[in-house]
Each structure stands twice: as structure tokens, then as C-alpha cells.
Amino acid sequence: MNYHIFRKTVAVFLIALFAVPATMSAQTSTAIEVSGWIPYWRSEKGVESVVPQLGSFTEINPFMYTVKLDGTLNQAGKITDAEWVTLKSAAKAQGVRFVPTVMWSNSDAIDEVLKDPVQRQKHIQSIASEVFRYNYDGIDIDYEGKYARTRPHFSLFLKELNDAIGYNKWVMCTIEARTPLDARYSSTESIPTDIEYANDFKEISTYCDRVRFMTYDQGRIDLKLNAAKGQSEPYIPVADTEWVEKAIRLAMQEIPKEKIMIGVATYGYEHDMFPSTTGSGKMAYSQLWAFNPGYATDIATKLGIAPVRGNSGELILTFPASKSPEPVIPLPNATRVLSWSDAEAIKQKADLAARLGVRGISIFKIDGGQDPNLWGVLAQYKGSEPRVATKPISLVLAQTDTASPVTPAAPVASVKVPTKNFEMGALGEDVRTLQKYLNAKGYQVAKTGAGSPGNETTKFGAATKAALIKFQTANKITPAKGYFGPVTRAKMQAQ
Known part of the structure; x- marks a missing residue:
């Protein structure tokens, strides 16, 4: 989830300009599951914002655990902290699943621990101990950047974890989105014949109750969409709904759709855009940082310019880099481009989930900095049936x-x-x-x-x-x- 980049503090919102249309809140939509991650580094703000809105959620995921080199868990956020105690109690009262996330992105350590039967069992025991000690409804596994060679070991780990806790605890898996090869490469001939993936979709779907795809951080990976949409305006989205649909349809070929959750972002990225130095005549982009929506709307107010809805479905803001209020030396002749996921962009993904018939959406992240109009959107997808957090x-x-x-x-x-x-x-x-x-x-x-x-x-x-x-x-x-x-x-x- 690239969670290290989201510690920049942002605060100001333009409420009137970017309010969700009134017709949106009146619409009745198909019920879907909604889950959301709350990062430990902004836990108080995240819990404060989500507790009044728990009625719109099926599951909540505290971003709480990291993994030590020996495979044992570390509580980056203490479950005994007041905000987590409050959230866990509120979730239980409303039948919302409380499923903490284990985050791990050390490729070498993941490979070393999971391929060794003894270390793998020690790792599983560490997870199971936390789940049963604190009576969680389950655990969310978010192991990113794995090597292709780790694939069989990761699958075996999930099987053994399911054996250990899957009897009455939810096993949720969060994995990277996979872009279709014909969108990643310029021609059929250029597609490598020896591509290997780090995730075995079929095995993962066998042992995981939900498979959440990180369908965000798209950038420039889809060459077809770059060519089709990047000619008339800057195009470097967090997640174009068209790209998301491609990735989810690909996943549906191997994973039952009732297990699939579409990951949606609540943030954006700022880039410098400039003519490519390759002489191709195309534009190049240099990523600066991630931000929450209030940061972008604050800049829009200071500069007296209005964001527009881009052809990616996200809001975009462009201006000469030399006018940026940020104390960063701009590239000569660069254009500053901000593209972010607001409530309307998230609604597009929720509608996509309903249209494709997948389980629902998973929101990254809820930290108090998300578009405040998000809550009105989520309320449209609530089901009428009572929620039950405990796995049958x-x-x-x-x-x-x-x-x-x-x-x-x-x-x-x-x-x-x-x-x-x-x-x-x-x-x-x-x-x-x-x-x-x-x-x-x-x-x-x-x-x-x-x-x-x-x-x-x-x-x-x-x-x-x-x-x-x-x-x-x-x-x-x-x-x-x-x-x-x-x-x-x-x-x-x-x-």
C-alpha cells in the first residue's frame, strides 16, 4: 500500500466548490461490502472520522502490525491505545468486522521466512496468537513486493494460516493489481515470454475469504490509456476507472467475483510535467509526493484556479510549477499537475463493483484527510440485512x-x-x-x-x-x- 508516503499533514477543504451533487445522495445503489484501512500514524484522526460512519462499513482494518526480520509481529499501533479500544468496541456493537492488517514489504525477509517450514510456522503462530488473544474477527495479510520465486511459499503460508485460524476467523488478503499485458506493452511482439508473477490468484482465492486488489497508483503503467487519454490533457491518474475495470476483469478469470474487493484511494499525487528529453515530443512526469484532498483544494484557493474533472474521472489541477506555493525548486518550464481521488471518483469505483458483481470496495485510507463528501457516497451502498462480524x-x-x-x-x-x-x-x-x-x-x-x-x-x-x-x-x-x-x-x- 506504499503506506510510508502518507505522513504529510493536510487540512483545508473547499466545501461548496467540490460538494457531491445533491442528486447523488438521493440515488439508491446496489448494496456492496465496504471496508476501510486506518493507518497507525494517523490513528486518532482516522478513528475520530470513521466511528460516526461505521453504519456504512462491513469491515474496518486498523493498519496496526508490521513484521520483524525473524517473522514475529510488531504492534506499530498498540491495540490497547484509547482510539483502537474505542473503534473495536464501536465495531462490535454495530456488527462491523474488526480485522487488523499485517504489513510487510521486505522482499528478502518475506522469502526467507516463508520458504523455511520452521520459520513459517513461527510466523503463523505469531499471527494466530494475536488474533485469539485480542479476539479479532480475523486478519488481513498485506505482503507487498514479493519475488516471483516466493509465490509457492506464499501460497503454502496462506493455506497453513487458514488451517490455523480459518475455522472461525476471517482470512483477508490484500495484493497488487495486475495490468493486462496487452495494456502494459506496446505490441504483442514486445511482451516477454517468460513473465512470472508473485501471486498465484487461484491459490490465493482458495485460502482467502476476501481478495482486495490495490487498484490504485496506476501512474503511467497502461500504455493504451496513456495514448488514448494523454494527448488532450495531463494524464497520470491514481486510478482511472477504465484501468481498474481491466485489472478486475483479469482477476475474475481466476478468482470468484464474490471474493473480490476493489481497492479505492482517498489521496492524490503531485507531479512535474515537462517535455521528454528523449526527443519523442511526448510529455514526461516526475513524481513529487502524495497528498490528501485538502492540500490540493488549499492550493487552488491560494492560486485562484479551479480543479476540473479529468478524463480519468479524478479531479486535476494544473499550473506553472514556478507558481507553486511549495518551497521546492521547480524544473525549468515544468507544469505542476495534481490528480486526486475525491468522493465522485470513489463513487465511480463503487458503481463499477456493483456492475461487475464483485463483493465491494476497500478504501485506502481513512485518516481524517479524505474528502468529507465520501460519507454521503458510501451511505448509498448500505445493505438492509443485519451485519454479522463473526465468521460462521x-x-x-x-x-x-x-x-x-x-x-x-x-x-x-x-x-x-x-x-x-x-x-x-x-x-x-x-x-x-x-x-x-x-x-x-x-x-x-x-x-x-x-x-x-x-x-x-x-x-x-x-x-x-x-x-x-x-x-x-x-x-x-x-x-x-x-x-x-x-x-x-x-x-x-x-x-
């Missing part, structure tokens, strides 16, 4: 082919009981012993295959946890959360 357990049970408890055909004289304490994600012979006990006592781990009677394994996955919870529930052990400890052990030994 039955969905996972059906996928793991776990049966309800059955009465064993005959009493079992002696069945061993595990001697150690452990939980989801554990490996070893004690897990096999637990599975044998559960199968023997009628709480089948699985009907057939791994975990079934005679095919017990050494891995404590979702099916084992489901069977253990059934045993605990039947024996009135509380809390019945699938943790094997002294209370459960004593109950088994007494039978």
Missing part, C-alpha cells in the same frame, strides 16, 4: 468435511490422552494421539482422508479444532474454544 463456523466445517459427533459402535476400553498442552497449528505425535481419542469417542475429525479413523495425522488443523470443540461443548467445558489444556485433559482421563 459451519462454512469451514463443510469445507473440511467434518461430521457431527456420532455414537461409537462399541465402547473403547482404553484410549490414550495427550500429556502436553497445545492448540491450533501445533505439530507432533500428541496431535495424533488427540485425533485418535476424538475419533474413538465419536467426535470424528474427518470422515475420510487425513484425520479420519486410521488416518490420524500430526497436524492440529481446523478439523481437529472443530472436533475438539464439539467434545468440549458436549462435556460442558468452558470456554469451548478448541484449546487442549489441563481441564480438557482431566475430563478425557476421567472417561
Whole structure:
């Protein structure tokens, strides 16, 4: 998500000039899911702005965790801080999913940790511990800049993470958008024949409940749109809806549309535009920085000029770089170009989500600096059904082919009981012993295959946890959360 670039403070908005048309708020739109990320570096402002608007959200994602070199988690934003406590409580009260994000962009560290089975399990345990300790509704995985060689290891990580927490916790995945090759290259002949990707869409869709595409930071990647739209006006958008549609349609070829979320931005970029030094006669762009909408509208007021709606669907503002109020030495003869995503640009993506039939939109970012007209837009897409934050357990049970408890055909004289304490994600012979006990006592781990009677394994996955919870529930052990400890052990030994 390139989250490091968004720390520039911005504050002023032109309310009348850029207000969303009144007809927009009166329109009734198709209900879609809406999620939003709140960055830890502006957590107080973000929480303050989003709490009154939670009724328009299905899920909220605190940008909270980073990853250490050894694969363990670091709370960049403390869950015990007052604003996060407030947000978590408000989300729970309104049935909004509270799903923190784990951010990781160290390509080498990601590869090293995920390819090593021991380190990978340690990483998964670190995530699972936080999810269950703080009773999150799930976790959002945002691992960016991965190598192509990391692809199979990342897929295996998602599978094992789903095994560890997917039984009743949401596993959300945030990944880069993929531009169709015929839009990235000037001709069919110029497309490399050995292209490899870092993300396996099919594997990701198998293990993730939602797949959020970062369909922003488009820039100049789409050569076709550059040529078609960049002749009459500056064209270097955060996200043209036409480009977004291309990327999402490509993803829909491998990922069920009901899992897809379209990422939408609430910010913009400032560039210097100048004649290319290659002699091509085309314009070149040099990116300066990212900004929130209030920064651009403030400049518009100071210079006495009005932004216009560009052919990308975003607002753009252009003026001679020499007139910029920013204390930056401009390039000679450069034109300053600001392009940003306001409420109308976001509405275009929400309408696209409804038209394509995908799950919804994911907003990056909510930090108090977004277009204030955003809330009126989101209110149009609210569903009428009650929201439920907790992931239904039955969905996972059906996928793991776990049966309800059955009465064993005959009493079992002696069945061993595990001697150690452990939980989801554990490996070893004690897990096999637990599975044998559960199968023997009628709480089948699985009907057939791994975990079934005679095919017990050494891995404590979702099916084992489901069977253990059934045993605990039947024996009135509380809390019945699938943790094997002294209370459960004593109950088994007494039978």
C-alpha cells in the first residue's frame, strides 16, 4: 500500500466548490461490502472520522502490525491505545468486522521466512496468537513486493494460516493489481515470454475469504490509456476507472467475483510535467509526493484556479510549477499537475463493483484527510440485512468435511490422552494421539482422508479444532474454544 508516503499533514477543504451533487445522495445503489484501512500514524484522526460512519462499513482494518526480520509481529499501533479500544468496541456493537492488517514489504525477509517450514510456522503462530488473544474477527495479510520465486511459499503460508485460524476467523488478503499485458506493452511482439508473477490468484482465492486488489497508483503503467487519454490533457491518474475495470476483469478469470474487493484511494499525487528529453515530443512526469484532498483544494484557493474533472474521472489541477506555493525548486518550464481521488471518483469505483458483481470496495485510507463528501457516497451502498462480524463456523466445517459427533459402535476400553498442552497449528505425535481419542469417542475429525479413523495425522488443523470443540461443548467445558489444556485433559482421563 506504499503506506510510508502518507505522513504529510493536510487540512483545508473547499466545501461548496467540490460538494457531491445533491442528486447523488438521493440515488439508491446496489448494496456492496465496504471496508476501510486506518493507518497507525494517523490513528486518532482516522478513528475520530470513521466511528460516526461505521453504519456504512462491513469491515474496518486498523493498519496496526508490521513484521520483524525473524517473522514475529510488531504492534506499530498498540491495540490497547484509547482510539483502537474505542473503534473495536464501536465495531462490535454495530456488527462491523474488526480485522487488523499485517504489513510487510521486505522482499528478502518475506522469502526467507516463508520458504523455511520452521520459520513459517513461527510466523503463523505469531499471527494466530494475536488474533485469539485480542479476539479479532480475523486478519488481513498485506505482503507487498514479493519475488516471483516466493509465490509457492506464499501460497503454502496462506493455506497453513487458514488451517490455523480459518475455522472461525476471517482470512483477508490484500495484493497488487495486475495490468493486462496487452495494456502494459506496446505490441504483442514486445511482451516477454517468460513473465512470472508473485501471486498465484487461484491459490490465493482458495485460502482467502476476501481478495482486495490495490487498484490504485496506476501512474503511467497502461500504455493504451496513456495514448488514448494523454494527448488532450495531463494524464497520470491514481486510478482511472477504465484501468481498474481491466485489472478486475483479469482477476475474475481466476478468482470468484464474490471474493473480490476493489481497492479505492482517498489521496492524490503531485507531479512535474515537462517535455521528454528523449526527443519523442511526448510529455514526461516526475513524481513529487502524495497528498490528501485538502492540500490540493488549499492550493487552488491560494492560486485562484479551479480543479476540473479529468478524463480519468479524478479531479486535476494544473499550473506553472514556478507558481507553486511549495518551497521546492521547480524544473525549468515544468507544469505542476495534481490528480486526486475525491468522493465522485470513489463513487465511480463503487458503481463499477456493483456492475461487475464483485463483493465491494476497500478504501485506502481513512485518516481524517479524505474528502468529507465520501460519507454521503458510501451511505448509498448500505445493505438492509443485519451485519454479522463473526465468521460462521459451519462454512469451514463443510469445507473440511467434518461430521457431527456420532455414537461409537462399541465402547473403547482404553484410549490414550495427550500429556502436553497445545492448540491450533501445533505439530507432533500428541496431535495424533488427540485425533485418535476424538475419533474413538465419536467426535470424528474427518470422515475420510487425513484425520479420519486410521488416518490420524500430526497436524492440529481446523478439523481437529472443530472436533475438539464439539467434545468440549458436549462435556460442558468452558470456554469451548478448541484449546487442549489441563481441564480438557482431566475430563478425557476421567472417561
